[in-house]
Amino acid sequence: MTTTLLPKPTAAIPDRAIYERRESGVRSYARSMPRQFNKAQDVWMHDNQGGRYLDFLSGCSTLNYGHNHPVLKTALMDYIANDGVTHGLDLHTDAKQDFLAALEDVILKPRGLDYRAMFTGPTGTNAVEAAIKLARKITGRELVIAFTNGFHGMTLGALACTGNAAKRGGAGVPLNHVSHEPYDGYHGPDVDTAELLERRLSDPSSGLDAPAAILVETVQGEGGLNAASPAWLRKIADIAKRHGALMIVDDIQAGVGRTGNFFSFEGMGFTPDIVTMAKSLSGMGLPFALTLFRPELDQWSPGEHNGTFRGNNHAFVTATAALRHFWSNDAFQQDIARRGALLERRLDAMAAEHGLSTRGRGMMRGIDVGSGEVAETITAACFAQGLIIETSGAHDEIVKVLAPLVIDDAVLSAGLDILEAAVRSALTVTYGVAAE
Ligand SMILES: *Cc1c(COP(=O)(O)O)cnc(C)c1O
Secondary structure, three states: OOHHHOOEOOOOOOOOHHHHHHOOOOOOHHHHOOOOEEEEEEOEEEEOOOOEEEEOOHHHHOOOOOEOOHHHHHHHHHHHHOOOOOOOOOOOOHHHHHHHHHHHHHHHHHHOOOOEEEEOOOOHHHHHHHHHHHHHHHHOOOOEEEEOOOOOOOOHHHHHOOOOHHHHHOOOOOOOOEEEEOOOOOOOOOOOHHHHHHHHHHOOOOOOOOOOEEEEOOEOOOOOOOEOOHHHHHHHHHHHHHOOOEEEEEOOOOOOOOOOOOOOOOOOOOOOOEEEEOHHHOOOOOOOOEEEEOHHHOOOOOOOOOOOOOOOHHHHHHHHHHHHHHHOOOHHHHHHHHHHHHHHHHHHHHHHHHOOEEEEEOOEEEEEOOOHHHHHHHHHHHHHOOEEOEEEOOOOOEEEEOOOOOOOHHHHHHHHHHHHHHHHHHHHHHHHHHHO
16 A cells, blocks of 8 residues: 555644633544644645644534535636625625525425425524524424434534434533434334324323424534434324425435435435435535425514624625536546445445444444444544544444545545554454453
8 A cells, every 4th residue: 555545644733722721621533633734735634743633523514525626626726816705795696696596406396305495594503593583484384303412513503403412412502492302213123203203293292392393413413423214204204294394304424425325315215395404515524504484384574583794795605616516517426435335345344343333324334343442442542543434323333434436446545544453452452341
């Protein structure tokens, strides 16, 4: 294997005094990856000591096209060089028009989808807030049905829909008007949790109110990479329709190619009423969020849900370039399918070697190593070898691979070799201790 395919980590930990003195203790990733990064290109991040790291985190799937993709970078640099509008509230700009045209031509029309686009504040959680507000406004109902292990963001409305107790604890106020129902597979393979939901909603004495919306991730990004089956999702869509609720697919992490297609629900035989997008939508890591909904649902009055940064024009430019470059034909989707199959094969082999199981779909997959402690040992060992990788799940017990979708197959394999060795060594040590 040539050295250009391999990371080159450094051991030196830079001076962190300024961060310890001035930055809030709320920082998290910076603790497990104590380097100072100063450059990023393609699938690589570089530290200021000359080290090179292979990025299997991709900003939690915000960098599906890698870091600083040349096509996106050039589009943005040209736009800035020509004094294109950077901030314009929600004014019409050339950049916004181009984005909407690309969304229509490249994404919506070929998929037979008819959605209106609402530019919310630039984070994913804001797209979720807008989605649940709209559902409540339209239906006149309060309750949102979300699912166990779901993750939807940190502002109060979205946080109420999030399962994780530690995150919920940060709210400081009751998180109401949401019921967390069991996700697909939550009670094991023999219990159909869609049937349970249908039973409760059909029973006037179940205590479950009629919901405004059912909010679901097709693959749970932060909640452990549980992938719902298409049949289960179709049932959920059907239940929503039958009970007068709107189905919201939160595609913030699973969308933009991560699971194989632009939308994670493509080809599954249902169409969500509302879809939220963010993370990789801008393509370059610029903040940009979008709530899509059926045109009949567009019952907002002007400014009813607003924000200073609605429509980040720089993000419009990079998102447009990304849509046209990657999604105008299906070559990219074929690449993702091939890489996803390679990833699946390698993770399955690791799981088989140690009696573990795997999770996920497409290029959104992980391995359940049994505990958060073992997972942390593995991710730390990977980082020492120059591989940036993180965990997911209720107990952080899933080591998740979120490599950029553009990753060269050989580089993907090289990174998986590092992961495989780290898994082997962590599990060998763990069993050794347990057996004593
Ligand atoms: C990251 C994420 C969010 C929140 O997005 P932010 O930009 O962090 O606010 C919401 N839903 C899902 C599924 C996510 O992965």
